[in-house]
Amino acid sequence: MTKLTYREAVRAALRKALRDDPRVFLMGEDVGGYGGAFAVSHGLLKEFGPERIRDTPLSESAFVGAGIGAALGGMRPIVEIMTVNFSLLAMDQIVNNAAALRHMSGGQFNVPMVVRVATGGGRQMAAQHSHSLEVWYAHIPGIKVLTPATVPDAYGMLLAALQESDPVFIFEHATLYPLEGELDEAAAEQMDISRAAVVRPGSDVTLITYGGTLGKTIQAADQLREMGIQAEVLDLRTLRPLDARTILTSVAKTHRAVIVDEAWRSGSFAAEISARIMEDAFDSLDAPVARVCSAEVPMPYAKHLEAAALPQTDEIVRAAQEMVPHHG
Amino acid sequence: MSATATSERPPVDREHWLFLLREMLRIRRFEEKAAEMYSLGKIHGFLHLYIGEEATGVGAMQAFAPGDAIVATYREHGQALVRGIPARVLMAEMFGKATGCSRGHGGSMHFFDASRRFYGGYAIVGGGLPIAVGLALADKMQNRSNLTACYFGDGAVAEGEFHESLNLAALWKLPVVFLCENNLYAMGTALEHHQAQTNISAKAGAYGLPSNAVDGMDVLAVEAAAKQAAESVRTGNGPFLLELRTYRFRAHSMSDPDLYRPKGEIEEWRKRDPIALFEARLQQLGLLSPADLAKLEADVGAEIDDAVRFAEESPWEPADKLLDNVYGPAKP
Ligand SMILES: Cc1ncc(C[n+]2csc(CCOP(=O)(O)OP(=O)(O)O)c2C)c(N)n1
Numbered sequence A: 001m002t003k004l005t006y007r008e009a010v011r012a013a014l015r016k017a018l019r020d021d022p023r024v025f026l027m028g029e030d031v032g033g034y035g036g037a038f039a040v041s042h043g044l045l046k047e048f049g050p051e052r053i054r055d056t057p058l059s060e061s062a063f064v065g066a067g068i069g070a071a072l073g074g075m076r077p078i079v080e081i082m083t084v085n086f087s088l089l090a091m092d093q094i095v096n097n098a099a100a101l102r103h104m105s106g107g108q109f110n111v112p113m114v115v116r117v118a119t120g121g122g123r124q125m126a127a128q129h130s131h132s133l134e135v136w137y138a139h140i141p142g143i144k145v146l147t148p149a150t151v152p153d154a155y156g157m158l159l160a161a162l163q164e165s166d167p168v169f170i171f172e173h174a175t176l177y178p179l180e181g182e183l184d185e186a187a188a189e190q191m192d193i194s195r196a197a198v199v200r201p202g203s204d205v206t207l208i209t210y211g212g213t214l215g216k217t218i219q220a221a222d223q224l225r226e227m228g229i230q231a232e233v234l235d236l237r238t239l240r241p242l243d244a245r246t247i248l249t250s251v252a253k254t255h256r257a258v259i260v261d262e263a264w265r266s267g268s269f270a271a272e273i274s275a276r277i278m279e280d281a282f283d284s285l286d287a288p289v290a291r292v293c294s295a296e297v298p299m300p301y302a303k304h305l306e307a308a309a310l311p312q313t314d315e316i317v318r319a320a321q322e323m324v325p326h327h328g
Numbered sequence B: 001m002s003a004t005a006t007s008e009r010p011p012v013d014r015e016h017w018l019f020l021l022r023e024m025l026r027i028r029r030f031e032e033k034a035a036e037m038y039s040l041g042k043i044h045g046f047l048h049l050y051i052g053e054e055a056t057g058v059g060a061m062q063a064f065a066p067g068d069a070i071v072a073t074y075r076e077h078g079q080a081l082v083r084g085i086p087a088r089v090l091m092a093e094m095f096g097k098a099t100g101c102s103r104g105h106g107g108s109m110h111f112f113d114a115s116r117r118f119y120g121g122y123a124i125v126g127g128g129l130p131i132a133v134g135l136a137l138a139d140k141m142q143n144r145s146n147l148t149a150c151y152f153g154d155g156a157v158a159e160g161e162f163h164e165s166l167n168l169a170a171l172w173k174l175p176v177v178f179l180c181e182n183n184l185y186a187m188g189t190a191l192e193h194h195q196a197q198t199n200i201s202a203k204a205g206a207y208g209l210p211s212n213a214v215d216g217m218d219v220l221a222v223e224a225a226a227k228q229a230a231e232s233v234r235t236g237n238g239p240f241l242l243e244l245r246t247y248r249f250r251a252h253s254m255s256d257p258d259l260y261r262p263k264g265e266i267e268e269w270r271k272r273d274p275i276a277l278f279e280a281r282l283q284q285l286g287l288l289s290p291a292d293l294a295k296l297e298a299d300v301g302a303e304i305d306d307a308v309r310f311a312e313e314s315p316w317e318p319a320d321k322l323l324d325n326v327y328g329p330a331k332p
């Protein structure tokens, strides 16, 4: 067991991958000399050199596309996109090429590329650096979408993603980088990324979340426990392909679900989860599914406004309370 | 920096020249048959014909070796044929058959062939360029001496991906030959209406890569210029931009009524039909008899007839395979 931060866990996984597989390389804006906008790749340039730690120009479309080409050509690129808002400049390459190539070529080509993207709000970065657009990616067949929310997942999911033969997007919520946790490397190297995790078992209500809101959701579960409500917390971990079974099993037990999602409510991943529960667990529900999402505004800058826009612990608590009858 | 246009003629090489003519004829007859099959309802979706541009497809491909990678656009039938993908497999793809080069999942715009390093037809204008850069990066990082040939149209030059890709390839000195098939139109928009600088090869200067422009109706000139470009790339000078000045005789696609080109323009360009010009030249030099030509046409005709028969007789991909090839197994 090692104690380290989420940032260090990603870096440790990068280092291991770079050491173990000569096909692996990292490219993106300022991943080299600068050490990464979030200091994730700090020190790697010195260790692995500029061939494998590649600073790119500000050309999201070209370097994501080059990642696709390099993957087609036998490499295992890890592409870093500074924040999810910038990934929009590479959407063409992602949707039209990375996701489609295997199918469009009748199975002749595949794109084993990993794209790491910082995401999420909470740092007063305002309306062009704070959004949670994971759902747009989770909408696309042909790519996989991972949202590590813990230190072991930050480490293990990156290594697991490199074992995939298809493009994998890893969304790292930017507020998680300083998070500390315990890492059992050997265990994390064996992890199954296809399953959601039951983080807290409970019997009264299921709180379903992923990524940056896991911490707030666990806090909410702790507060609910003090009120006598046993909340089960699910960390989805992987948005596509979705582990619906774990969700349905939990809802069948608790009969209630609150979905916590930092994205805007309309068209959110929370909407997808809600629909799945409606389709496949309608009869076990004792209350309508509830959602706690971000307010439908571009993210404001001022601290109190941003806090008001983002899902908060007390809202999660309230949503769960309202659902459980004798506490409503 | 811009290399001078090649005007020298290579020495007479009858066998090779007849081969070039044959390849151009294969494309022409294939495309004519494709248009016919479209009209008969055998081919659907978009169909972009290459007729008029055969010299660029045939000439340029002579510069590339089997180990090199090819990236093309939705107007890629010519490159695919010259690269060696059998006509029958291409026709079957357009019919949507399981025997097609993409198992009927791609259609006319998305031909792929892993065994020939044919990395596809891309139908998002400009979308293939970054991929070509990445393929070249992979070759370079793995110390392979291959290059990547990347075809695109004049319309793609207006896309950001063109500029991003030229810069990135030049910055990293990657082995890419960028081949702009400038047919003077992006759908219905003429070059002078979509480019402030209509000299496309001149744009290479902004990224510090060598470039050249060549008469794309002259197969020998295209071949020579492409070989020069490939040679420059193979000697480690980084990427090269080659502009092939050509013209499409047909509409943009089968669904284009072709209302935007001035009267007479097409007729003027037809006088420079790359196949007719080359035939005339070979005849003048006494290298092509009427009997040779008849034989050539008969051979090509037989190949195209076989392609249609094969496509017609081929099975459909079973619908229960619909979801195949969205994801593959882990552990590549
Ligand atoms: C990004 C994008 N925008 C628009 C289109 C629609 N479109 C298809 S082909 C084309 C013209 C492209 O012209 P050019 O690059 O010169 O190639 P050509 O068709 O002349 O071979 C357009 C606008 C597209 N496919 N992709």
Ligand SMILES: [Mg+2]
Residues within 6 Å of the ligand: B153, B154, B155, B181, B182, B183, B184, B185, B186, B187
């Ligand atoms: Mg054009």
